[in-house]
Amino acid sequence: MKKRMLAALFGGLVSMAVTAAEYDISVDRVQIDTGDFVKEGIGYNGASPGPILRFKEGEEVTINVTNNLDEMTSIHWHGLILPFEQDGVPGISFPGIKPGETFTYQFPIVQAGTYWFHSHSGFQEPNGAYGAIVIEPEGREPFRYDREYVVQLTDKHPHSGDRIMRNLKMSADYYNRQQQTVGDFFAESGEKGFMAALQDRMMWGDMRMMKADIEDVQGFTGLINGKGPEQNWTGLFEPGERIRLRFINSSAMTYFDVRIPGLEMTVVQADGNNVQPVNVDEFRIGVAETYDVIVRIKDEKAYTIFAESMGRSGYARGTLAPEEGMTAEVPELREAPLLTMADMAGHMDHGGMDHGDMSSDDMADMNRDDTGGDDMAGMDHSAMGHGSMDEGDGASMPEDPFYAKGSGLVPTASNGGKFLSYADLKAQNPLYEHREATREIELRLTGNMERYEWSINGIKYEDADPIVLQYGERVRFKFVNETMMTHPMHLHGMWSILDVGEGKWNPLKHVISVAPATTVYMETEVDAPGEWAFHCHLSYHAASGMFRKIVVEGGPDSTVAEGKQNGTPGGES
Amino acid sequence: MSRLTASMCGLALTSAALINPAMAQEDPAKKTQTAKTFWGVSTEKLEYRYSDSDEELAVIEGDAYYGTDELKFRWLFEGEWEEAHNAWETLENQFVAQVPVDDFWDAKAGIRVDTPEGPDRVYGVLGLTGLAPYWFEIDTNLYVSDEGDASADFEAEYELLITNYWILSATFESLLAFSEDTEIGVGQGLNSTEVGLRLSYDVIGRSFSPYVGVVHERKYGDTADLARDSGGSTEDWFAVVGARLSF
Known part of the structure; x- marks a missing residue:
């Protein structure tokens, strides 16, 4: 259905009769009452969360955003496929919305489903500037x-x-x-012996890492x-x-x-x-x-x-x-x-960030050893070999291919039943034809927890060059999480096709969560010209440097939609 | 000698400038999407000390900083107010530039100005601060005074979590002089040690944490002799009560 919509759009937008809808949003200082505390924050149309915006697939929306704050603001339409000038990232899509000004967003709605919107300026989003988007599909669900x-x-x-x-x-x-306390230590030594508990503490202490992180x-x-x-x-x-x-x-x-x-x-x-x-x-x-x-x-x-x-x-x-x-x-x-040694494996293999030499091109030392071939979910666990050495009772540990073997983070359902895994997600109706990726880009998710610095390939955004993609190529991104935190990676403007090992049924997402010490692949059909943001969606990780600008070169003029859906591969692989 | 300290500062600033590349301009989003500069003010110690020989001291030790991941400017202050003499027994202000040299360690360079009761001193400072394996917080510095005397200090702290709010912190400080400076009561060799044990409770986040504790101070060798000559004590036990503050 989406495919049809896209084809229609690319085919003859001009001749198509589209309905139009207009929305007004004001960005305001608001009070947020959680029941536990009351706090001044930022909201939309006088409240946080803001209104639920209900769009219809196929319509053209006009959204007038008025900034009533005394600082710059912006709205990013999270997950929406739209021209990059409408994406709402200050410094990438547009300059931002000045205090007192009204900015008019205008874009066609080419998809259906549940999405959301939020400010992409400073920490306005954690401060309350977010709302929901519900898009009604053209056809039957x-x-x-x-x-x-x-x-x-x-x-x-x-x-x-x-x-x-x-x-x-x-x-x-x-x-x-x-954090682990003296009490926890004695409880642990009661369980597995004083020496074992002490050794465990020493091992984590030696790395200056916390299990409770x-x-x-x-x-x-x-x-x-x-x-x-x-x-x-x-x-x-x-x-x-x-x-x-x-x-x-x-x-x-x-x-x-x-x-x-x-x-x-x-x-x-x-x-x-x-x-x-x-x-x-x-x-x-x-x-x-x-x-x-x-x-x-x-x-x-x-x-x-x-x-x-x-x-x-x-x-x-x-x-x-x-x-x-x-x-x-x-x-x-x-x-x-609690994290286990399995969650720490990515970190131990590669160490933290290289401070002295941040501007050097880390791409050069990307030749990491890939232990093990692709397993069923198309992931290779860099954790292999270190897995489950921590607790020693690996047999009873729950497993999920999207967590390191022996990870402390593998979820289990509270009633012992079924817990959703990424591996369960299969597209209902694939949007794109399945094809080989034209090239692979490895992105190591890196950081220094002690300094609270987060980066990609050891380089923070402020020191990084943009990632350049060619319109028409299909890029396979390889995420290697070398930290002990879980990072929800968000690519703007283009779909993230999560590799769950199901080929054409791999699901389309806009956020790919990468657990500690795992390698996860996603593919992207580069079908949106312009400049886009790509970042960890944890607010304080993004602001600390786990962020990149993506530049899509080539492609049709964004205002004149013509040509084939996938174009021709233009990038060298 | 103040030329030495000035050049040390200059060295720190130039090396910091080298680490911080001037490429941030080209992409405006680097500004809008990155939190770059930070600041913080905290007092590790703000306490009253009562000694076993009825000496009473008010002590403050803390720092304020402003800067980026790559370069911080830090003002460290330390003072001991002696009740009996109505005077600052110790009053130190350090102004240092701080740059990371490793995942866990920062180098510092700057100046230290001592203006207690009695003669003043200005020092050039080179220091190393960071987190050692097993969670020991370390701070160590080398000083060269305007009189040409060199000295060093070493501080270590370990926090034991009784719970996530009750924290027992153990501190160790020592002072070492490579040459004597009798005017300010410093003998050659190991001057003094201070060992402290403080039990704190985090009342408001980590911003306000009152504590009680004990501190043991001891002077050694020539320094002890100099203290004795001027009628001071060479070993003291203190009961302390105070609070850690952080903004």
Whole structure:
């Protein structure tokens, strides 16, 4: 269906009758009340989160954004395929929107699904400048539902974004209140013996790394549609209905493990694109990802939507209820996971950043040894060989090809059931024809946790040259995570085709989460001319340097859409 | 000798400029999408000390910085106010430039100005600060005074987490002089050591953490003799109460 839309667009946009819709958004200072604290922040049309923008596939939208702040602002339409001048990244797409000014965005809607929008200026997004986008498809959807809700998650922190960034730079563990204590040490030595516990501490201490380094920014209140756990956002339903929940993770830093105890969820969309339905009990939503699930509730009782942060330092909670005021039990947070040596493997192999020599071309020493061939998901674990040496009870460890073998981060469903893996995601109706990539680009995700510096190939954005792509090529990106943090990598303007080893059924995404010590591949059909942003979507990682500008050279003049969908490969591989 | 300190500062600044390439201009998004400069103010120690010989001291030790990942300017201050004499027994201000030299270590260069009760001194400073394996925070410096005397200090700190809010921090400081400077009570060799143990609780984030603790100070060799001659003590135990602050 999307393919048809694109073909129609490229074929004869001029002759096509498109409907037009106009929206007005003001960017305002607002109060954000989480139930735990009240905080001044930034919102849209007087509130945070902003409105849900409902577009229709095929229409041309005009959005007038008025900046009522005393600083520059911008809106980025996260996941939308549009001309690069409309993408909303100050310094790349456009200069930004000055205080008091109104900027008019105008672009065709060429896709359907669940997306979101947010400011791309400073830390306005963590400060509250985000909202949801729902795009109704032109054709019929391959699933049915009676009712739908946007479930927009965020990790609202009492500190402003600037303050958080500054504190992290002063001390990377500033917000980490899950560090291993004396008590943990004695508990551990009770379990596996004093010497073993001591050795373990010494090993981590020798690396100056922390097992508890999973969530950099703790102390937040998880919100669903702007409401804290106590304020309990509630979606009403009639028993017997199918309800579509459009989950959006608008957090600055936090991955959530989402479940609705008592209900099975059918995942039908990932990052706005239809996937072959998967029934799950729980799923992990990376920062900036979206998942659409359908639940069917037969009985007249309330169900809790429970979203625990990956590091278990906080949670968001909402309710699905037949009547306002009905609630269900709110589960306890599960025990916090700990990183293992398997998660550290990428770091140990390659060390941290090379400070003295940051401007040198690190591409030259990219000849890393790839242990092991491609396994079923088309990933090669750089972790292999180090895997599961930590706990020694590898046999009982859960596995997921998108985590290092023996990783402490592998999720399990709280009821022992099915937890969604990237490996389960298969496109419903592939947008692109499957073809060999014309070349591969390796991007090592690198950093120095102690200094809170984050980079790609050991080079921070401020010292980096742009990544140049040729219009028409299909690039295979190889992400090698050499850090012990999980990075949700977001490419603007073009789809990220996640390699789950399913060829043409590989799913289209806009965020690819890369777990510690893993290698993940994605391919991109370079079909959007112009300049685009590409970055880790953790706000403080992006601002610390895990960011690149992507330049797409060649291609048709962006205002005159003509030519074949894929063009001819123009890049040397 | 102040020419020496000036040239040391100059050296630090030039090397910092070399590390920081001037290529940030070409892409305007490097400015809008990057958080570049940071600042911070903190006092490691802000405390009152009561000695076993009824001496009472107010002590402040902290720093303020401004800069980037590649180059920071840091002002470090340290003062000991003696109740009995109504005077600063110690008053040090250091102004240093700090650059990373390794994943975990920074080099520092700058000047130190001592203006306590009694004669003043100005020093050139070269230092190394960072995190050693097993989480020991280390700070060590080499000083050359305007009188031509060289000395060095070494500080180590280890934080033991009783819980994630109750923190027991152990500190060790020592001072070593390569030549004597009797005017300010410094003998050749190991001058003094200070060992401290402080139990703190983080009340407001990491911004306000009150603590109690004990500190043991000892002077050695010629330095001890000089202290004795001027009627001072050579070994003291203190009970301390104070707070760590951070902004």
